[in-house]
Amino acid sequence: MWDFSTEPEFQAKLDWMKRFIREEVEPLDLVFDQPGHHHNVTDQRAMAAVRPLQAEVRRQGLWACHLKPELGGQGYGQVRLALMNEILGGTNWGPRVFGCQAPDSGNAEIIAHFGTEVQKQMYLQPLLQGDITSCYSMTEPQGGSDPRVFQTAAARDGDHWVINGYKWFSSQARWASFLIVMAVTDPEASAADRFSMFLVPRETPGINIIRNSGLIGEDEEEGAHAFLHYDNVRVPADALLGREGKAFEVAQVRLGGGRIHHAMRTLGAATKAYEMMRERAVSRFTQGSSLARKQSTLQAIADSYVELMQFRLLVLHAAWTIDQGDSETGRIGIASAKIMSPRILKDIVGRAIQLHGSLGVSNELPLGQYWIKAAAQGLVDGPTESHQINLAKRLLRNAQPAEGMFPSEHIPSRKAAAREKLSKYLNMSEEELA
Numbered sequence: 324m325w326d327f328s329t330e331p332e333f334q335a336k337l338d339w340m341k342r343f344i345r346e347e348v349e350p351l352d353l354v355f356d357q358p359g360h361h362h363n364v365t366d367q368r369a370m371a372a373v374r375p376l377q378a379e380v381r382r383q384g385l386w387a388c389h390l391k392p393e394l395g396g397q398g399y400g401q402v403r404l405a406l407m408n409e410i411l412g413g414t415n416w417g418p419r420v421f422g423c424q425a426p427d428s429g430n431a432e433i434i435a436h437f438g439t440e441v442q443k444q445m446y447l448q449p450l451l452q453g454d455i456t457s458c459y460s461m462t463e464p465q466g467g468s469d470p471r472v473f474q475t476a477a478a479r480d481g482d483h484w485v486i487n488g489y490k491w492f493s494s495q496a497r498w499a500s501f502l503i504v505m506a507v508t509d510p511e512a513s514a515a516d517r518f519s520m521f522l523v524p525r526e527t528p529g530i531n532i533i534r535n536s537g538l539i540g541e542d543e544e545e546g547a548h549a550f551l552h553y554d555n556v557r558v559p560a561d562a563l564l565g566r567e568g569k570a571f572e573v574a575q576v577r578l579g580g581g582r583i584h585h586a587m588r589t590l591g592a593a594t595k596a597y598e599m600m601r602e603r604a605v606s607r608f609t610q611g612s613s614l615a616r617k618q619s620t621l622q623a624i625a626d627s628y629v630e631l632m633q634f635r636l637l638v639l640h641a642a643w644t645i646d647q648g649d650s651e652t653g654r655i656g657i658a659s660a661k662i663m664s665p666r667i668l669k670d671i672v673g674r675a676i677q678l679h680g681s682l683g684v685s686n687e688l689p690l691g692q693y694w695i696k697a698a699a700q701g702l703v704d705g706p707t708e709s710h711q712i713n714l715a716k717r718l719l720r721n722a723q724p725a726e727g728m729f730p731s732e733h734i735p736s737r738k739a740a741a742r743e744k745l746s747k748y749l750n751m752s753e754e755e756l757a
């Protein structure tokens with residue numbers, strides 16, 4: 324039974340979220356609008372505005388809904404989370420206000436799984452409360468798509484590990500209370516066993532931020548993505564998260580659900596661009612008619628709607644399969660959504676920019692930010708190409724080679740077989756049926 328409806332009680336929560344985001348959260352985006360500002364939980368002025376909103380979200384039972392109930396979440400399942408993230412996707416501060424900001428959400432899951440009791444007390448509780456923020460430090464300057472080129476290494480020294488190396492684009496490091504760092508612990512091992520994961524408190528000596536890179540259009544040195552030098556960073560043996568050599572096991576914990584939520588947030592941004600396009604079409608008058616009467620505008624709006632719907636169904640179906648416990652189809656869905664996210668956002672935002680003319684490319688509309696977001700979506704958590712390769716390999720797993728000389732859909736071969744079959748029913752020779 325296919326059912327595309329939302330239960331009335333949960334729809335009421337979504338409706339509340341939509342109003343709350345528009346009226347209470349979007350003003351934060353407009354006033355506290357520095358790059359990565361929503362990660363800066365040390366900004367007292369911004370947090371004075373954010374805290375009461377977080378309290379309201381808690382009262383509504385919508386705080387940190389991605390978490391399992393034992394960690395204070397609601398156990399909503401992926402479909403409901405996807406619907407919530409669609410609403411959060413049009414804002415910068417939304418995830419912070421609702422306690423599901425990446426990478427803190429994934430990092431909390433890692434500590435919950437692998438952290439010691441002391442680490443949980445020091446970092447998990449404040450992270451879950453939204454009092455601190457964190458960083459996930461994996462990509463290196465010489466390459467991010469292929470861990471086999473990573474060089475940052477941790478060497479055992481008595482009861483400690485000593486980390487040395489460079490990391491690139493470690494988002495939020497400048498405001499983080501701790502960093503989760505991936506480092507080589509056995510250079511001779513295969514890639515699957517070469518790396519370990521560490522929890523490194525930010526105040527540990529030797530963590531040097533070389534600079535904070537920004538995204539296109541952001542001021543130099545105002546960025547949120549740190550180029551880091553780990554210079555003899557000494558941490559105790561229990562800073563190791565998970566098993567030695569098993570960093571990928573640890574990383575896996577934060578990926579699946581997170582990617583679906585990213586995709587739904589992308590949909591939220593794309594929907595905003597689409598709504599802006601609709602408004603513009605009926606607002607702007609040029610060459611004797613409104614834009615809404617130009618064929619190219621109608622095409623742009625129709626194509627955008629169809630693409631939004633396709634993408635929405637793709638993501639919700641992936642979420643639904645995860646909720647059904649079908650992890651293989653879920654993985655295929657997640658990879659498909661990850662591949663489509665940048666494409667859908669770029670196409671729809673591109674059309675919205677075009678319809679808004681010069682205003683579209685100006686910094687007076689949010690479309691430029693969405694445009695950069697689209698490009699970034701093709702890289703965050705691995706570039707599109709890696710996901711295409713992994714998805715295609717998965718799809719080819721059960722593919723069978725053709726039995727004969729030609730493909731199994733080869734028409735002459737199938738015709739010959741069909742004639743042979745029908746000649747028996749019809750009591751005719753194969754030649755008569757030719």
Ligand SMILES: Cc1cc2nc3c(=O)[nH]c(=O)nc-3n(C[C@H](O)[C@H](O)[C@H](O)COP(=O)(O)OP(=O)(O)OC[C@H]3O[C@@H](n4cnc5c(N)ncnc54)[C@H](O)[C@@H]3O)c2cc1C
Nearest residue numbers: 459460461462466467468492493494699702704705706708
């Ligand atoms: C906004 C943003 C935030 C980020 N935050 C973090 C963070 O917090 N922590 C962190 O560790 N990293 C972070 N990253 C880094 C991100 O994970 C990397 O950008 C990504 O893994 C790609 O690595 P790279 O940038 O080094 O590109 P490269 O590895 O140099 O790849 C460049 C291009 O090469 C092509 N390519 C790569 N592999 C293949 C292939 N197998 N086949 C065909 N073509 C290929 C693709 O076109 C790819 O885009 C962030 C990135 C962005 C954009």
